[in-house]
Structure formats: structure tokens, C-alpha cells
Amino acid sequence: MDLRQLEYFVAVAEERNFTRAAERVHISQSGVSAQIRQLERELGAELFDRSARTVTLTVAGKAALEHARATLAAAGAVGRAVDEVTGLVRGRLTVGMVIGCTLTPLFDALAAFHEEHPSVEILLLEDSSDRLVEGVRNGALDLALVGAAATTPDGLDALTIVSERLVAAVPAGHPLAERRRVTLPDLMGHPIVCMPTGTGLRTVFDEACAAQGLRPAIALQASAADAIADLAARGLGVAVLSESMAVNHRDRLTAHTIADVETPALLALVWKSAHQPAVRELLVHSRRAFA
Numbered sequence: 001m002d003l004r005q006l007e008y009f010v011a012v013a014e015e016r017n018f019t020r021a022a023e024r025v026h027i028s029q030s031g032v033s034a035q036i037r038q039l040e041r042e043l044g045a046e047l048f049d050r051s052a053r054t055v056t057l058t059v060a061g062k063a064a065l066e067h068a069r070a071t072l073a074a075a076g077a078v079g080r081a082v083d084e085v086t087g088l089v090r091g092r093l094t095v096g097m098v099i100g101c102t103l104t105p106l107f108d109a110l111a112a113f114h115e116e117h118p119s120v121e122i123l124l125l126e127d128s129s130d131r132l133v134e135g136v137r138n139g140a141l142d143l144a145l146v147g148a149a150a151t152t153p154d155g156l157d158a159l160t161i162v163s164e165r166l167v168a169a170v171p172a173g174h175p176l177a178e179r180r181r182v183t184l185p186d187l188m189g190h191p192i193v194c195m196p197t198g199t200g201l202r203t204v205f206d207e208a209c210a211a212q213g214l215r216p217a218i219a220l221q222a223s224a225a226d227a228i229a230d231l232a233a234r235g236l237g238v239a240v241l242s243e244s245m246a247v248n249h250r251d252r253l254t255a256h257t258i259a260d261v262e263t264p265a266l267l268a269l270v271w272k273s274a275h276q277p278a279v280r281e282l283l284v285h286s287r288r289a290f291a
Contacts (some may be wrong), residue, residue: 003075007033009047014064014109016055022059029062056190079181092121093278096132096144100223103161103267106145112285113278120278136272142279143271147200149207153270159283161181161290162244162267166204169232169239169246169253176238182256184214191219191237194229206242207210208261229253 011021012032022029040046053162057065061244093113097106111121133153145161152158168187170176175188195202209216219237222228225245231251232239238276242265245254269286271279 001039001042003268005071006037006071008035009039009061010065010068010072012036012048012055013057013061015020018055044187076096081153088202091278092123092124093282094125094142095134095282096125096141096146098129098132098145098147098267099126100195100225100227101126101145101267102224103145106160106286107171109282109285109289112289113282113286117278117281126198128201129200130198133270136270138216139272141278145267145270147195147203148266148268149203150198150266152268153268156270156272158271159269159286159290160266161269163197164244165264166201166208166258167243167255168242168258169229169241169249169255171233171235171253174235174238174254176256177254179256181259183260184209184212184216184258186215187238187240188214192216192240193220193222193231193237194218194240195228196221196223199223200267201240201242203266204261204263208258208263212260253283 008021008025010019011024015021015024018029018032021051022032025032043060043064045060046058047064049056049058054239110124114120114122125135125177127135129146129148131157132141132144132146136144136156146153152160168176168182169197176182176190179186194205197203197206203218220228220231222231225241225248228241229245229249229252231237233249239246239253240258241255243257246253249255269283271283273279
């Protein structure tokens with residue numbers, strides 16, 4: 001007795017017709033009949049009454065049917081359990097990353113995942129945080145690293161990587177460089193260099209300005225923190241960055257926490273479902289890399 005015979009037996013029992021059962025399991029009718037006959041010989045009993053046009057189960061067949069179904073279900077569960085571990089050596093993992101982000105722990109996590117599962121195709125896409133979140137929600141992305149303001153996106157699971165306040169960074173000699181305290185109104189008399197709309201950092205800045213009725217002069221926008229810092233260092237405007245972004249440029253820029261902006265800018269991994277084995281595995285490596 002093998003699983004194939006049980007599959008054919010269940011198909012005939014449910015279709016009540018050998019021809020339809022054969023179409024269902026994609027083999028010839030004679031093949032199904034031969035396997036059922038073999039199963040009956042092994043069990044020592046007829047499973048079907050073939051005397052009428054419609055095939056019906058015998059008493060023995062009725063007794064065997066639920067056990068056959070349970071056996072096939074158990075075999076399927078074994079296969080799914082194995083796929084949970086080995087199945088992620090197949091397929092594709094699509095990961096989104098906010099434009100301009102160079103968080104090396106994410107790359108470390110991707111590298112560790114690739115080393116363990118080299119046959120999974122990893123697709124890495126850059127976009128604005130808003131579009132990445134939408135991609136995760138509609139299933140186009142499996143997981144994404146996004147920026148957000150204060151809280152992570154509704155309806156998605158999230159792992160917050162960074163939660164920091166905004167700073168204003170300026171070069172030596174700038175009027176704000178020697179200030180002990182900097183607020184949003186202090187920035188309004190200067191051109192601003194910042195992230196584009198759709199990023200978490202820009203959302204925090206725009207919402208804070210709107211709450212005070214302020215209209216900043218956005219002179220230049222760039223997706224990479226290094227580019228924003230370079231522009232500010234050349235005197236083209238006040239850089240609005242997060243605390244850790246500014247630290248990398250403290251040799252040429254003085255950074256002040258913007259005192260009246262308490263809402264943090266977040267950087268978080270977001271995903272819709274961790275049922276997919278590859279997503280779960282990448283999250284394991286991500287938590288380890290960002291620890």
C-alpha cells in the first residue's frame with residue numbers, strides 16, 4: 001500500500017466515477033483501476049461496488065475512507081513541515097529599502113541569509129517610505145526598511161531599528177553654530193536642506209512645522225544623509241538630520257537637537273506576514289544584526 005493508491009482511492013470515492021477520478025489525478029482510467037485493484041488485493045476486500053453506473057463504496061470502503069483521508073493529510077503536513085525548513089531554498093525574497101539608506105546591519109542580515117539559503121533570489125528595491133509601506137501592504141514586497149514619524153505604519157508588524165530626534169546641523173561660522181538652543185522658529189530665516197517628502201524624517205519635520213504654523217524654505221533636497229551634510233557643509237543651507245546621521249559629520253558640522261521637535265524619526269523593518277519561511281528567517285538574521 002502506498003500514498004498514490006490512497007490518493008486514487010479517495011478520488012474515486014469522492015468523484016463516484018473512475019473516469020472523473022482519473023482526470024482529477026492526471027492519469028489514465030486504466031491506471032486508476034489497476035491501482036485500486038492492487039489496493040483491494042492488499043487489503044483483502046473490495047472497496048467499491050462497480051455493479052451500477054455510479055461507483056459506490058462498500059462497507060469496507062466506507063470504513064477505509066476516513067483513514068485514507070487522514071493518512072494523506074498527515075503526509076501533506078509532513079511535506080509542509082519540511083518545506084518550512086528546506087522550502088525556502090526556492091523562490092524569491094523581495095526586500096524594500098528607503099532611498100539613501102546605508103544601514104550596514106541590513107546588508108549583514110541579507111548576507112547571512114544568502115549564505116544559509118543561497119538558492120533564494122533576493123531582490124532589493126529602493127523607494128520612498130510611503131511607497132515601500134504600500135508595497136508591503138499589497139504584497140509586492142515581503143519586507144521593507146522604512147522611515148516613519150513617531151509610530152510604525154498601522155496594520156503591519158514592525159521591528160524598530162532607530163528612534164531619534166531631529167537635529168539642525170551647520171558648518172563653523174554659521175549664525176546657529178554657537179547657539180546653545182535651537183528651535184524651529186530659529187530655522188525659518190535660513191534655507192533648509194533635508195530629505196524629500198515621503199521619508200520618515202521629512203514627515204516629522206513637516207508635521208512639526210505645520211503644528212506651529214511655520215513655512216520653512218526648503219532650498220535643497222537629497223535622499224542620502226551624506227549628500228545633505230555635504231550641501232550644508234558648503235554653506236547651502238541648514239541640514240535637518242537625525243542624531244546618528246549628524247554624528248558621522250561632526251568633524252565639519254555642529255549639530256543641535258531641535259528643542260521643540262520631540263516626535264522621533266523612526267527607522268523600522270515592516271512586514272505583513274511572517275508565515276513565509278524566508279521572511280521569518282530574514283527577521284532572525286535582522287534581529288541578530290541590529291542587536
